[in-house]
Amino acid sequence: MAEDLVLDTAIRDWVLIPLSVVMVLIGVLRYFVSKLIRSDQIPDIKIVKEGQVIIRARYLRAAANFIPAKSFRVRRHYYSNEENGLLHVPKGQAQNPQAQMFSDPNMAMDMMKKNLSMIIPQTLTFAWVNFFFSGFVAAKIPFPLTQRFRAMLQNGIDLSTVDVSYVSSRSWYFLNLFGLRGLFSLILGEDNATDDAQRMMQMGGFGFDPTRSLGAEKDGLDIVQHDWALPKFEQRAAAVLKKLVS
Amino acid sequence: MAVHEDSNAHKKKSSDALDEIPTFNVDNMQNNTRIINYSRTFMSIIGGVIAGILGFTGLMGFIFYFLVMAITTAGLAAKTGFAVHSYFDSWNRIVLDGILGGLLSFVLFWTFAYDIVHIF
Numbered sequence: 001m002a003e004d005l006v007l008d009t010a011i012r013d014w015v016l017i018p019l020s021v022v023m024v025l026i027g028v029l030r031y032f033v034s035k036l037i038r039s040d041q042i043p044d045i046k047i048v049k050e051g052q053v054i055i056r057a058r059y060l061r062a063a064a065n066f067i068p069a070k071s072f073r074v075r076r077h078y079y080s081n082e083e084n085g086l087l088h089v090p091k092g093q094a095q096n097p098q099a100q101m102f103s104d105p106n107m108a109m110d111m112m113k114k115n116l117s118m119i120i121p122q123t124l125t126f127a128w129v130n131f132f133f134s135g136f137v138a139a140k141i142p143f144p145l146t147q148r149f150r151a152m153l154q155n156g157i158d159l160s161t162v163d164v165s166y167v168s169s170r171s172w173y174f175l176n177l178f179g180l181r182g183l184f185s186l187i188l189g190e191d192n193a194t195d196d197a198q199r200m201m202q203m204g205g206f207g208f209d210p211t212r213s214l215g216a217e218k219d220g221l222d223i224v225q226h227d228w229a230l231p232k233f234e235q236r237a238a239a240v241l242k243k244l245v246s
Numbered sequence: 247m248a249v250h251e252d253s254n255a256h257k258k259k260s261s262d263a264l265d266e267i268p269t270f271n272v273d274n275m276q277n278n279t280r281i282i283n284y285s286r287t288f289m290s291i292i293g294g295v296i297a298g299i300l301g302f303t304g305l306m307g308f309i310f311y312f313l314v315m316a317i318t319t320a321g322l323a324a325k326t327g328f329a330v331h332s333y334f335d336s337w338n339r340i341v342l343d344g345i346l347g348g349l350l351s352f353v354l355f356w357t358f359a360y361d362i363v364h365i366f
Contacts, residue, residue, distance in 0.1 A: 016361065016362075139357060139361045141357050142357060143303060143304045143305075143308070144303075175353065175357060179354025180351075180354070181351075182287040182347060185283065185287060186288065
């Protein structure tokens with residue numbers, strides 16, 4: 001069943017190209033709008049302090065092998081000792097920052113704004129595609145698919161004998177949605193808000209809970225085995241200098 | 247491919263002089279990884295357009311895609327002077343990174359070019 005349908009040139013001119021162009025333009029627009037909307041949020045000083053402590057502990061963990069064992073132990077003790085170690089959180093305070101975070105109206109508003117700026121253009125474009133471009137074959141995908149994909153790809157087309165490769169414009173929309181991510185990363189640079197899949201993955205990890213990350217950092221620090229990376233450093237330095245001088 | 251080589255011109259050495267324990271300069275590593283991603287995306291887009299124009303269908307198209315990716319890998323390896331370990335932390339980066347992401351862009355542009363040239 002490989003008969004080649006001949007499709008109207010007008011479909012190409014008025015459906016495929018405009019849809020792609022519109023999606024690219026909407027992506028660019030969304031990027032600039034999200035940059036403009038980003039409100040200045042004055043962070044809570046306690047959160048900032050804890051964040052910085054975590055960063056310092058992380059540096060210590062990363063570079064542990066470059067300082068002598070004794071120095072490393074001293075530093076580790078500073079962070080994780082039981083009485084006044086920076087990373088040690090008394091049990092009572094555990095839940096507070098998180099509760100504060102959720103009830104803080106600014107933070108909630110910010111989250112909602114980010115979510116909306118992501119979802120609304122997609123929804124609008126999808127509705128537009130459905131309204132204007134349904135009921136006809138829009139494109140042919142060059143590789144064959146099984147019959148199970150027919151329901152997904154041929155939504156507006158009511159003929160059941162048409163080859164599954166001939167798809168409706170809805171699937172052209174989805175193809176564009178995923179394929180243009182690469183293009184956006186090329187033309188907009190790295191920090192673009194159009195990468196929905198990545199954003200959705202980040203949403204799962206929301207809840208910057210400082211106490212939990214402090215605890216995690218402390219555990220990480222406790223685990224580190226110190227492996228002195230520069231045992232013969234003096235000899236090597238001497239050898240290099242000798243080479244330079246001679 | 248002027249753009250291809252141009253973007254590679256900014257690769258930097260990321261492992262430092264102490265060769266016994268590998269240590270990496272994070273900024274340079276990120277820069278190099280970014281360059282790999284850009285190169286792969288660009289090549290998959292171009293490869294998609296070529297595949298569509300030449301009329302590949304089905305399996306041939308996917309084989310062409312992996313061929314283009316292999317050419318990209320070879321190009322990246324040649325650019326590093328085959329001393330991959332001084333620019334990246336493992337072979338996997340230069341070989342495997344970004345292949346699946348590029349696949350979607352490839353399919354999009356392949357479909358686009360194929361339809362424009364052959365169906366309409």
